[in-house]
Amino acid sequence: MGEYEEVRVEHDFGGKIRVHTDGGALEHMAEEVKQVNVDNGWFDDSRTFGDDIALLHSEVSEMLEAFRDFGVSDMTEKVDEEGDVIQIPKPEGVGAEAADVLVRLLDTCHRYDIDLFTEWRRKLDYNKTRGHKHGGKRL
Numbered sequence: 001m002g003e004y005e006e007v008r009v010e011h012d013f014g015g016k017i018r019v020h021t022d023g024g025a026l027e028h029m030a031e032e033v034k035q036v037n038v039d040n041g042w043f044d045d046s047r048t049f050g051d052d053i054a055l056l057h058s059e060v061s062e063m064l065e066a067f068r069d070f071g072v073s074d075m076t077e078k079v080d081e082e083g084d085v086i087q088i089p090k091p092e093g094v095g096a097e098a099a100d101v102l103v104r105l106l107d108t109c110h111r112y113d114i115d116l117f118t119e120w121r122r123k124l125d126y127n128k129t130r131g132h133k134h135g136g137k138r139l
């Protein structure tokens with residue numbers, strides 16, 4: 001299985017991830033996403049592939065709405081109305097929504113047994129062969 005190293009991620013309420021030295025971080029992240037989603041009841045009912053895509057789409061749209069409202073600023077409230085520090089504030093802003101997109105993507109790929117890391121590697125290697133703007137595309 002290779003080796004893992006613990007990497008501390010700095011944010012308001014701390015945390016760390018285990019990074020596989022041969023690039024299996026996504027697999028580990030997907031396992032943690034699944035466990036959180038199981039614990040929160042998101043595997044209690046069946047859903048369709050279309051449901052999963054719609055949920056992924058909704059997070060992408062939330063990312064756009066966050067940008068429209070706040071640019072790329074972190075809008076996480078760190079204190080309540082009384083000025084007391086919120087111990088685990090709800091993350092808000094483009095970055096938080098980008099994280100939701102990743103969580104949704106990892107969840108969907110895990111549900112359908114898609115090896116996202118391998119697919120990412122394969123697609124990026126292919127894109128390296130595609131040339132300037134992938135053959136003249138405008139956007």
Ligand SMILES: [Mg+2]
Pocket residue numbers: 059062096097100
């Ligand atoms: Mg969201």
